[in-house]
Amino acid sequence: MRRDTFLKSLAAMAAVGALPLSANAAGPNMKMMIPANPGGGWDTTGRALGKALIDGGQASTVTYDNKGGAAGALGLAQFVSGSKGDPNALMVMGAVMLGGIITGKPPVDLHQATPIARITSEYNVFVLPANSPFKTMADVVAQLKKDPGSVKWGGGSRGSTEHIAAAMIAREVGVDPAKINYVAFRGGGEATAAILGGNVTVGGSGFSEFAEYIKAGKMRPIAVTSGTRLEGSNVPTLKEQGINVEIGNWRGVYGAPGISAAQRKALIDMVLAALKTPAWNEALKKNDWTPAVLSGDAFSKFVDDEFASLRATMVKSGMV
The missing domain is CATH 3.40.190.150 (Bordetella uptake gene, domain 1)
Structure with a gap:
């Protein structure tokens, strides 16, 4: 042609x-x-x-x-x-x-x-820095009951699902939610850096945001906010650990x-x-x-x- x-x-x-x-x-x-x-x-x-x-x-x-x-x-x-x-x-x-x-x-x-x-x-996961003296959510709750302000929860902005979940956890274990020490970050990158640096006691975010650090052993997962364990994950739910909290993002x-x-x-x-x-x-x-x-x-x-x-x-x- x-x-x-x-x-x-x-x-x-x-x-x-x-x-x-x-x-x-x-x-x-x-x-x-x-x-x-x-x-x-x-x-x-x-x-x-x-x-x-x-x-x-x-x-x-x-x-x-x-x-x-x-x-x-x-x-x-x-x-x-x-x-x-x-x-x-x-x-x-x-x-x-x-x-x-x-x-x-x-x-x-x-x-x-x-x-x-x-x-x-997506559901949230709560993690500990790899070098944390705490090993489980039970350890975190014990410290929360002893001195609420000493437990620094790190996550997204105020009102995020991990912030709400932290307040709900406090309420469920008999701690005044108004006394929790929540540190809000402007983005997931900032929150991740704070957790990896050990600048917060416990961090929360969507599972996908922390997955690579969990896999690499840089973060220790201690609870997910789902009703049942997430597919392919062995991280226990909050409900399994006697804390009646379930919240999705x-x-x-x-x-x-x-x-x-x-x-x-x-x-x-x-x-x-x-x-x-x-x-x-x-x-x-x-x-x-x-x-x-x-x-x-x-x-x-x-x-x-x-x-x-x-x-x-x-x-x-x-x-x-």
């Missing part, structure tokens, strides 16, 4: 939409707000989703903006004010942000952004304020398509994430219900 004939046939195919997406029209240039510092669960989730969007052809490029602090409230404020009406903007969020809003009462609210989808769920994405119903649907379809890619399945396995997909209005209702449930738990635990 002559070159000019080939080019004419390409043009004709494009005109009737017969070309594949990659040749016909590139996907949009997406912007991903990650309301946490690099190295934590939201950062890993946002970048994994961005890769899946590109690999699946839903996006041409994805740029990332890390803005940590206040359990995601600082990033949320920037997202709400700077992305109004932008159909190509997404923000990672989750249970931690709800807890932060309850405790911090920031001027911004999740209702100002647009719910898109819940994508994963889910993550999702929101769109910008002021987008139309059609734009919201396009974002939902885009995210759901990305979650079916090999790239996303690889991220699920690598990070031990549990798929927990819920989108659109069902996700909106879930967030409202979860907010009410978390608030009730936090009030009961003396955090609010």
Whole structure:
């Protein structure tokens, strides 16, 4: 076929939409707000989703903006004010942000952004530094009962699931939750460094964030917040150890304020398509994430219900 004939046939195919997406029209240039510092669960989730969007052809490029602090409230404020009406903007969020809003009462609210989808769920693990004099959760609880302030709990921002879990543990073992010494960090990377350096007594985060350090013997896992032991793990649950605490950590994405119903649907379809890619399945396995997909209005209702449930738990635990 002559070159000019080939080019004419390409043009004709494009005109009737017969070309594949990659040749016909590139996907949009997406912007991903990650309301946490690099190295934590939201950062890993946002970048994994961005890769899946590109690999699946839903996006041409994805740029990332890390803005940590206040359990995601600082990033949320920037997202709400700077992305109004932008159909190509997404923000990672989750249970931690709800807890932060309850405790911090920031001027911004999740209702100002647009719910898109819940994508994963994960349970927390509590760990000790490798050189800790404590060996088990029972050791930590004994010290907590003796002197609550001497046990430094390290984890994400105030209101995070590990913060709530620490308060619930205290309540369950007869210690005033208001007396726990919780050290909040702006991102998973900071919390990890503090634990590895022995600057906190016990640390908490999503299992995937600590997995490599546990495997390397740099952290000693002492409890998970799930109802039953996690698959492939021998770490005992809190319930097994006589502490009636179970709490999960889910993550999702929101769109910008002021987008139309059609734009919201396009974002939902885009995210759901990305979650079916090999790239996303690889991220699920690598990070031990549990798929927990819920989108659109069902996700909106879930967030409202979860907010009410978390608030009730936090009030009961003396955090609010």
